[in-house]
Amino acid sequence: MxxxxxxxxxxxxxxxxxxxxxxxxxxxxxxxxxxxxxxxxxxxxxxxxxxxxxxxxxxPSQFLAGYLIEQIRPVMEPMTTLLEVESQDYLLRWRDIMIALLEHVHENPNIYSHVFIGEGESVVLSILTRYFEHVYAGYVEDFAAHVGDESATELWKAMATSQQVHNLIAIIGSWLRTGMVDSPEVVVSTYMSLAPPWQLAKFSPTGRTSLRRNRVVASLLEGISNDDDGHL
Missing domain, CATH: 1.10.10.60 (Homeodomain-like)
Known part of the structure; x- marks a missing residue:
């Protein structure tokens, strides 16, 4: 034995x-x-x-970052499987995750102020960023698996992941810079007025969505494509 x-x-x-x-x-x-x-x-x-x-x-920076990630992980990990449960209310669950994360930040404002808005390069923020990249890569892969009208390319997924990471850092940093006077609910609602269209997509009863573009963006992209066709 x-x-x-x-x-x-x-x-x-x-x-x-x-x-x-x-x-x-x-x-x-x-x-x-x-x-x-x-x-x-x-x-x-x-x-x-x-x-x-x-x-x-x-x-000390590595130890602090590891501790903060331990605190964040139970809140953030469900982000990677948002659409596996029920796609119809995924935005509500996404909103709950973001609010819970901001509530955690609100409990530790001085620590996170030094991490997100301090002078110079923050080692802790670099480590947190790598963790956020891991979480959002899973989130984007989960979303891409539900796209029905066209495939989400590797480039799209890489861009979407980076976009989400930088948006999260901007959300927390902006909140801290403005004195955290707004509630987490207001912060999330404000972000949703700025969120990329794909993140606010609606899902069909079968759990599928689309990367449909509005006419202005579609026209712009068509013009760029035609211009590229005429040049080496």
């Missing part, structure tokens, strides 16, 4: 140290950007050694 291998994360001491680190890093990250938090400062606040810290992360 083989013994089950025990993971370090299952050790009570590991969990206690991690809890101390979370308390310390969130307190410090509310005061200043994580890039300005030294390992010595963090370990002193957490009451642990540097050697112990490096068993958990390579830097």
């Amino acid at each position: 083989s013994r089950t291998e025990r993971r370090p994360e299952d050790d009570p001491r590991f969990q206690r140290v991690r809890a101390s680190l979370i308390e310390a890093v969130t307190a410090l990250a509310a005061e200043k950007p994580s890039e300005d938090i030294s390992v010595s400062e963090l370990t002193a606040r957490a009451g642990i050694s540097r050697t112990t810290f490096y068993k958990h992360a390579d830097s």
Whole structure:
């Protein structure tokens, strides 16, 4: 009979140290950007050694980003399967996810202000962006599988994924810059007035949708296509 291998994360001491680190890093990250938090400062606040810290992360920024993603994941992961449940109310479920994410940001305004609107390049934001890319790639693939009138090309999916990631960063950043005076519901409603048409698509009873373009866009694209045909 083989013994089950025990993971370090299952050790009570590991969990206690991690809890101390979370308390310390969130307190410090509310005061200043994580890039300005030294390992010595963090370990002193957490009451642990540097050697112990490096068993958990390579830097304070990496540790903070990992913790934030853990908090965000239960909210964001359903985004990748929105259309697998019931396509008819997918926008309502999308709206609920966005509101829940903004409520999480609202609970940690100082931390997220340093991440999204601080000066210089945020390491935490870079890590969060990669996570958002993963989530939205799944969301776009899920949507593309329901397109009926034409195929969503790889280029379309790549653009749509990048679009969603940058839109999310803009939503959170704009909300923080305006003092978070509007409710998450208002923020989401405001975004929906600016959202790309495909994201607001309606679905048929069979769960299919279209990438139909309005006449102005269709005419523009036709003109570009004709112009390309006349040039090498």
